[in-house]
Amino acid sequence: MERTRKNGVLERGAAADVWRNTLYHIASLYGRLVYLSALRDPNTGRYEHHGLALLFGENESNKTLRKTHTEVFNDWLNYSLEQQCADVELYLAELPGARKTTLETWARLTPYRNLVPSSVREVERSLFFAEIEAILQLLRNEAGVSFRDPDA
Numbered sequence: 001m002e003r004t005r006k007n008g009v010l011e012r013g014a015a016a017d018v019w020r021n022t023l024y025h026i027a028s029l030y031g032r033l034v035y036l037s038a039l040r041d042p043n044t045g046r047y048e049h050h051g052l053a054l055l056f057g058e059n060e061s062n063k064t065l066r067k068t069h070t071e072v073f074n075d076w077l078n079y080s081l082e083q084q085c086a087d088v089e090l091y092l093a094e095l096p097g098a099r100k101t102t103l104e105t106w107a108r109l110t111p112y113r114n115l116v117p118s119s120v121r122e123v124e125r126s127l128f129f130a131e132i133e134a135i136l137q138l139l140r141n142e143a144g145v146s147f148r149d150p151d152a
Contacts, residue, residue, distance in 0.1 A: 013056070029087050036069040047065030052064070073117050100143045103139055103143050107140060
């Protein structure tokens, strides 16, 4: 997916670079959220990408990745629940290892809670969690994963 400006000129900025060299190759939106959130330093909230920073500078790299993360997150929220479920299925199909093990681990560690950009509103954050938890419950049921709440 090459991005072009209105006049047809190929964009050569940081966002175009991220899409052209990385995000375009990640098949699922969920996978893109995983990738982008992994670039965010949990201590500072800054996005770090060595190659992008070398080309465009640290500040531009951080700004671009933050904006792109929010855009991908909003794209996810605009998917129907059915599309989201299919997207998570696609992501899971590309992972190595047993699907059941992955779903058991996700139930325990809830890694999806780190996928939300810091810039989104609480209502969007809550919607994301509700939707992804419903999808994961469905997938765990299909896979025969039983998860007992250790606090119960």
